[in-house]
Amino acid sequence: MAPFNRAAYLVAAKRSPLEVKSAAYTKPGPGQITIKTRAVATNPLDFIKQTVGDLLYDWVKYPIILGSDVAGEVVEVGKGVTRFKVGDRVVGHSIGMAKKHNSPALCGFQEYVNLLTHMSSHIPDSLPYENAAVIPLGLSTAACALFQKDQLGLQFPSSPAAKSTGRTVLIWGGSTSVGVNAIQLATAAGYEVITTCSPRNFELVKRLGAIAAFDYRSSTVVKDIKKAFQGRITAGAISIGQGAAAACMNILGSCKGDRVLSMATYPLDPMNMPKRFVMPTIAYTYLSGMAALWIKAKRYGVRSQFIFGDTLVDNEVGPVVYEQFLPKALADGSFVAAPEPEIVGHGLEEIQRALDVHMKGVSAKKPVVTL
Numbered sequence: 001m002a003p004f005n006r007a008a009y010l011v012a013a014k015r016s017p018l019e020v021k022s023a024a025y026t027k028p029g030p031g032q033i034t035i036k037t038r039a040v041a042t043n044p045l046d047f048i049k050q051t052v053g054d055l056l057y058d059w060v061k062y063p064i065i066l067g068s069d070v071a072g073e074v075v076e077v078g079k080g081v082t083r084f085k086v087g088d089r090v091v092g093h094s095i096g097m098a099k100k101h102n103s104p105a106l107c108g109f110q111e112y113v114n115l116l117t118h119m120s121s122h123i124p125d126s127l128p129y130e131n132a133a134v135i136p137l138g139l140s141t142a143a144c145a146l147f148q149k150d151q152l153g154l155q156f157p158s159s160p161a162a163k164s165t166g167r168t169v170l171i172w173g174g175s176t177s178v179g180v181n182a183i184q185l186a187t188a189a190g191y192e193v194i195t196t197c198s199p200r201n202f203e204l205v206k207r208l209g210a211i212a213a214f215d216y217r218s219s220t221v222v223k224d225i226k227k228a229f230q231g232r233i234t235a236g237a238i239s240i241g242q243g244a245a246a247a248c249m250n251i252l253g254s255c256k257g258d259r260v261l262s263m264a265t266y267p268l269d270p271m272n273m274p275k276r277f278v279m280p281t282i283a284y285t286y287l288s289g290m291a292a293l294w295i296k297a298k299r300y301g302v303r304s305q306f307i308f309g310d311t312l313v314d315n316e317v318g319p320v321v322y323e324q325f326l327p328k329a330l331a332d333g334s335f336v337a338a339p340e341p342e343i344v345g346h347g348l349e350e351i352q353r354a355l356d357v358h359m360k361g362v363s364a365k366k367p368v369v370t371l
């Protein structure tokens with residue numbers, strides 16, 4: 001008999017809280033595994049979708065199961081799967097909302113989740129599920145930015161780390177979930193990293209591999225980073241956080257090397273959504289923000305594009321990261337699960353609270369719910 005499954009559903013595009021209900025248990029297809037979920041983590045994507053409704057992922061039909069970050073134990077493997085067996089401990093990026101894959105069975109906030117094997121990795125016995133669950137979307141987004149040919153197109157990471165390329169990457173927002181993964185991936189690929197975060201997180205980002213960290217709130221931060229790049233050759237930048245893209249363009253404009261920028265954050269702040277005239281205000285903020293960035297990119301001679309953190313599922317970067325790099329790097333300790341989980345509670349009913357905690361703002365922490 002199929003196991004009884006439950007999920008946390010977003011039932012309508014009305015900013016309504018998640019509702020926990022029974023869900024179908026779907027057997028894994030070819031190239032898939034099913035896990036009993038032990039921990040999930042939240043991402044801005046989840047509360048942004050809950051806030052903006054059909055402005056994002058309008059192809060996904062309600063009721064929707066959100067969630068990209070899951071860790072758990074394999075309970076069933078699909079046809080042709082040899083890399084995993086029942087009982088294995090894994091972490092995976094659940095990509096059920098991605099346009100090409102659009103399927104509730106592949107979404108994260110449920111007790112049984114189907115994962116694509118090339119977006120899943122074994123985790124060491126020493127790594128608790130709640131720590132592993134923080135990895136996926138941050139890692140995937142960082143990997144898309146650094147390694148996809150249409151983004152920075154850097155050489156791939158390895159463990160032990162690749163020989164130094166002698167080039168430097170700017171990662172603006174190094175203490176974010178995307179940033180802590182980007183620092184480690186870029187370092188493992190043989191690049192030096194200069195980053196920004198709050199001073200309380202300088203020690204963290206340096207421990208993960210950054211050679212220098214600057215306070216993004218400082219009035220001299222752009223000038224200070226330009227100085228740090230003197231005598232260095234850049235391989236490009238990733239901008240994470242509001243205002244990051246414009247600052248990175250300004251810095252790249254004075255750097256030697258590749259003036260290429262991958263932008264993780266769109267010019268729309270989900271923490272400051274309008275209360276009135278919602279759609280026109282969002283449309284105006286977004287379009288004027290995009291126009292300003294386009295003008296800046298021209299002015300500083302920067303090639304820039306936004307990242308979609310799930311595009312690696314359909315190119316060579318997904319298997320490089322989840323099959324080749326991550327399992328080995330976690331096992332030998334050269335890559336650590338970061339940021340720290342902030343365990344909000346236990347059970348699907350607690351996921352809404354985790355989203356609320358995340359939306360209020362976190363610092364080098366990721367809300368996690370154990371299941």
Ligand SMILES: NC(=O)c1ccc[n+]([C@@H]2O[C@H](COP(=O)([O-])OP(=O)(O)OC[C@H]3O[C@@H](n4cnc5c(N)ncnc54)[C@H](OP(=O)(O)O)[C@@H]3O)[C@@H](O)[C@H]2O)c1
Pocket residue numbers: 043044045137138141172173174175176177178179196197198199201216240241242243244263264265266306307308309310362363364365
């Ligand atoms: N395009 C995509 O596919 C994609 C995928 C994932 C995430 N994102 C976007 O990437 C951003 C980060 O997401 P996340 O999950 O990594 O975030 P997160 O971990 O929840 O972000 C928290 C961190 O943000 C930092 N921060 C806040 N404002 C900042 C700013 N203006 N500049 C630099 N850092 C700032 C804080 O640093 P301190 O505490 O050190 O001050 C804090 O550690 C969000 O905008 C998110 O929407 C995009």
